[in-house]
Amino acid sequence: MNENLEAVIREICQKYANDSARMMDIVRDVQSSMGGVSKAAMKAIADAVGVAQVEVESVVTFYAFLSPESKGKVVIRLCNDFIDRMFGADRVAETFEKEFGIKFGETTADGLVTLEYTPCIGMCDQPPAALINDKVVTWLSTDMASRIAKAIKADGNIDKLNLPNGDGNNSHELVNSMVHNNLREKSDLIFADFEPGAGLKNAIAETPVEVIKNVKASRLRGRGGAGFPTGMKWEFTRGAEGDEKYVLCNADEGEPGTFKDRVILTEAPDLMFEGMTVAGYAIGAKTGVVYLRGEYQYLTAFLNDVLQKRRDAGLLGKNILGKSGFDFDIRIQMGAGAYICGEETALISSCEGLRGDPKNRPPFPAQKGYLGKPTSVNNVETFCAVAKIMEKGAPWFAQKGSQGSAGLKLFSVSGDCKKPGVYELPFGTTVKELLVKVGAEDAIAVQVGGACGITVAPSSFDEKICYDHLATGGSVMVFGPGRDLLELAHSFMEFFEEESCGYCTPCRVGNTLLKRRLEYVMAGKGSPEDLVYMETLGNTIRNTSRCGLGQTSANPVLTTLQNFRSLYEGKVKPSKDGQLASFDLNQAVGLSESIVGRKSIHHHD
Amino acid sequence: MTKPKVATTSLAGCFGCHMSILDIDDRILKLVELIDFHKSPVTDIKKFSDRCLVGLIEGGCCNEENVHVLQDFRKNCDVLISVGDCAIMGGIPAMRNGISLKECFQEAYQDGVTVYNPSGKIPSDRELPLLLDKVYPCSAVVKMDYHMPGCPPSADTIWETLVALLTNKPLDLPYELIKYD
Numbered sequence: 002m003n004e005n006l007e008a009v010i011r012e013i014c015q016k017y018a019n020d021s022a023r024m025m026d027i028v029r030d031v032q033s034s035m036g037g038v039s040k041a042a043m044k045a046i047a048d049a050v051g052v053a054q055v056e057v058e059s060v061v062t063f064y065a066f067l068s069p070e071s072k073g074k075v076v077i078r079l080c081n082d083f084i085d086r087m088f089g090a091d092r093v094a095e096t097f098e099k100e101f102g103i104k105f106g107e108t109t110a111d112g113l114v115t116l117e118y119t120p121c122i123g124m125c126d127q128p129p130a131a132l133i134n135d136k137v138v139t140w141l142s143t144d145m146a147s148r149i150a151k152a153i154k155a156d157g158n159i160d161k162l163n164l165p166n167g168d169g170n171n172s173h174e175l176v177n178s179m180v181h182n183n184l185r186e187k188s189d190l191i192f193a194d195f196e197p198g199a200g201l202k203n204a205i206a207e208t209p210v211e212v213i214k215n216v217k218a219s220r221l222r223g224r225g226g227a228g229f230p231t232g233m234k235w236e237f238t239r240g241a242e243g244d245e246k247y248v249l250c251n252a253d254e255g256e257p258g259t260f261k262d263r264v265i266l267t268e269a270p271d272l273m274f275e276g277m278t279v280a281g282y283a284i285g286a287k288t289g290v291v292y293l294r295g296e297y298q299y300l301t302a303f304l305n306d307v308l309q310k311r312r313d314a315g316l317l318g319k320n321i322l323g324k325s326g327f328d329f330d331i332r333i334q335m336g337a338g339a340y341i342c343g344e345e346t347a348l349i350s351s352c353e354g355l356r357g358d359p360k361n362r363p364p365f366p367a368q369k370g371y372l373g374k375p376t377s378v379n380n381v382e383t384f385c386a387v388a389k390i391m392e393k394g395a396p397w398f399a400q401k402g403s404q405g406s407a408g409l410k411l412f413s414v415s416g417d418c419k420k421p422g423v424y425e426l427p428f429g430t431t432v433k434e435l436l437v438k439v440g441a442e443d444a445i446a447v448q449v450g451g452a453c454g455i456t457v458a459p460s461s462f463d464e465k466i467c468y469d470h471l472a473t474g475g476s477v478m479v480f481g482p483g484r485d486l487l488e489l490a491h492s493f494m495e496f497f498e499e500e501s502c503g504y505c506t507p508c509r510v511g512n513t514l515l516k517r518r519l520e521y522v523m524a525g526k527g528s529p530e531d532l533v534y535m536e537t538l539g540n541t542i543r544n545t546s547r548c549g550l551g552q553t554s555a556n557p558v559l560t561t562l563q564n565f566r567s568l569y570e571g572k573v574k575p576s577k578d579g580q581l582a583s584f585d586l587n588q589a590v591g592l593s594e595s596i597v598g599r600k601s602i603h604h605h606d
Numbered sequence: 607m608t609k610p611k612v613a614t615t616s617l618a619g620c621f622g623c624h625m626s627i628l629d630i631d632d633r634i635l636k637l638v639e640l641i642d643f644h645k646s647p648v649t650d651i652k653k654f655s656d657r658c659l660v661g662l663i664e665g666g667c668c669n670e671e672n673v674h675v676l677q678d679f680r681k682n683c684d685v686l687i688s689v690g691d692c693a694i695m696g697g698i699p700a701m702r703n704g705i706s707l708k709e710c711f712q713e714a715y716q717d718g719v720t721v722y723n724p725s726g727k728i729p730s731d732r733e734l735p736l737l738l739d740k741v742y743p744c745s746a747v748v749k750m751d752y753h754m755p756g757c758p759p760s761a762d763t764i765w766e767t768l769v770a771l772l773t774n775k776p777l778d779l780p781y782e783l784i785k786y787d
Contacts, residue, residue: 528749530749576749578680578681579680579686579748579749580677580680580747580748580749581746581747581748581749583746584673584742584746584747584748586670586673588739589670589673589738589739589740589742590670590736590737590738590739591739592707592708592739593707593736593737593738593739594736596707596708596711596728597728597729597730597736598730599730599732601670601736602670602732603670603671603673603674
């Protein structure tokens with residue numbers, strides 16, 4: 002048995018040339034072939050690639066999709082973010098629990114099924130959704146959940162259910178998924194017709210420096226949300242010293258409520274790969290890596306096929322399009338369920354086979370990134386825009402959008418609206434205009450920018466969505482009458498508490514304290530001072546955290562406190578003579594009373 | 607004019623902060639020109655009979671009596687100050703917070719290597735205040751107005767703070783008094 006385990010692991014490690022930088026691939030393969038990465042497996046991996054066992058362990062225990070314990074043959078990961086719960090995820094969960102006779106977090110005694118919750122899986126436009134191993138199921142009902150459960154109990158999979166495939170490439174034989182694109186409005190940028198090579202051809206007719214000049218002239222800014230000028234980032238990377246350089250594509254879209262990359266990867270992967278190839282040419286890189294979130298595993302076979310076709314067409318590989326000396330190729334790096342890996346330095350750590358810990362800056366990735374070499378990390382949508390800019394020219398792009406925010410942007414709209422899905426609209430669109438398009442004129446609040454974004458009140462619906470006003474990587478969640486916004490803030494705080502990497506104290510401890518105080522207030526135990534405390538603590542977390550996660554994680558509380566203060570004020574009462582209502586003496590002595598066997602002399606009823 | 611009154615107490619602390627109060631040495635003579643000590647281990651006054659301007663609290667709350675005393679201080683003092691790390695965040699006593707209360711009792715009265723307790727019972731005399739499920743910082747029980755960090759805060763810190771408060775002047779502690787490593 003043990004020898005067998007070592008043999009399997011040796012083979013897996015050899016597949017990745019015993020390279021510790023490919024640790025993610027190695028542990029993912031071990032997980033899927035053995036159901037878990039046991040201590041014995043960790044030791045075998047450590048021996049094979051020549052690192053300490055604890056380094057393997059630190060990776061296995063960091064990512065949600067990896068585990069030291071053996072999971073069931075079928076792992077059902079039900080998305081329990083706020084949107085999915087609005088649309089019945091809790092009832093679906095109950096059905097699964099009843100059918101399998103276990104609670105979430107448990108595995109059936111026969112080792113067949115494990116039930117788990119997972120944060121946003123990028124399907125907020127078709128909730129509730131779940132992953133069944135790599136397969137995505139969407140628009141779940143209790144009825145559907147029980148059919149799925151019965152099929153798994155009978156066959157160990159859901160193949161016999163013959164779930165209908167979604168539209169477009171979701172029906173492609175290599176995708177074969179029931180996911181729908183819900184592409185509601187396209188313009189002439191990302192989902193317009195595109196001939197592979199059309200942008201690249203124009204790019205290589207110019208010098209790399211001219212390409213960067215063009216990207217700068219287009220005024221393109223990063224589509225992930227932070228909005229750093231793309232041309233400038235490339236210029237820094239090109240100018241940095243290093244014999245090797247890298248292009249990394251951030252396809253780890255984990256911001257709750259974002260799913261536009263999913264649709265790009267399904268319908269326009271060529272455009273993304275082309276943009277990466279242009280970047281490789283411009284900065285002088287030979288290797289590109291797409292960091293794809295583990296939740297989108299169902300797209301990898303399809304994406305690898307697209308890559309192969311591009312190699313066959315001379316758009317990747319050696320001497321691309323006949324240009325001597327222009328070599329570039331792309332591989333896909335799978336993630337394993339960690340929100341933090343969308344942060345660019347954490348993404349680099351993960352690509353290097355480490356825990357997804359953010360790195361200190363400076364040095365910035367442009368100077369010292371992947372494997373210590375100059376690296377440009379850009380968003381999926383940014384690369385697509387680049388390819389199109391190369392095809393149509395910088396002025397064509399620059400004249401779109403608003404003053405500080407050129408071009409079009411994809412918005413992922415979900416929640417209480419008639420037409421959830423992806424919309425391609427110019428920057429500068431107001432919240433109100435967007436609400437009319439999606440059929441949600443009665444919204445009481447809109448969350449722009451995901452969990453770390455801003456909760457916008459109706460009085461601000463005339464504000465423009467762009468980098469200078471309401472910035473977003475694409476997530477727009479709509480909440481209609483009757484939704485509890487404190488519950489919303491609380492669910493986001495739960496999310497951040499779970500997803501904090503734990504490296505720095507303000508984020509690791511602060512988010513938990515903030516969530517707890519919010520719970521006091523929601524339970525009606527708070528006083529007005531608690532609101533001041535939450536603001537102070539929130540600002541401390543924002544100002545002292547090490548990376549973007551902690552710098553924005555207090556936003557759900559801070560922006561609802563700012564824009565929906567009356568909701569909080571209705572919950573708090575001034576404390577009587579400075580005594581805190583949140584402290585409950587009866588509860589605090591309860592345990593002692595039962596151990597010692599007498600009542601407290603201070604007991605109040 | 608009557609002098610303002612100051613009360614002090616040690617809850618779940620080690621009396622180290624009170625030692626630090628005494629450590630102001632001969633300045634205590636200047637202090638008693640400014641204030642009267644009321645309920646305090648220094649005076650052995652047990653009950654509040656007058657309103658106090660300042661209450662100095664050492665230690666957090668580990669049992670029901672601590673809670674009772676702290677709430678009493680809040681009722682009778684205008685300004686409450688957490689003195690030292692135990693009052694501010696539970697401190698050393700809060701190290702038990704990661705261990706279940708039952709285990710704490712077992713170790714203390716039944717299983718500990720130096721325990722002599724033939725009956726094997728956990729004491730339940732009414733004179734012994736019941737332990738709380740965990741050690742709470744003072745700010746989790748009542749509103750605290752100020753926090754004076756340190757283990758203990760130095761005599762100079764305590765002196766400067768009290769004088770600033772009593773003379774209504776801004777407090778500007780030099781860096782040396784508030785750095786801890």
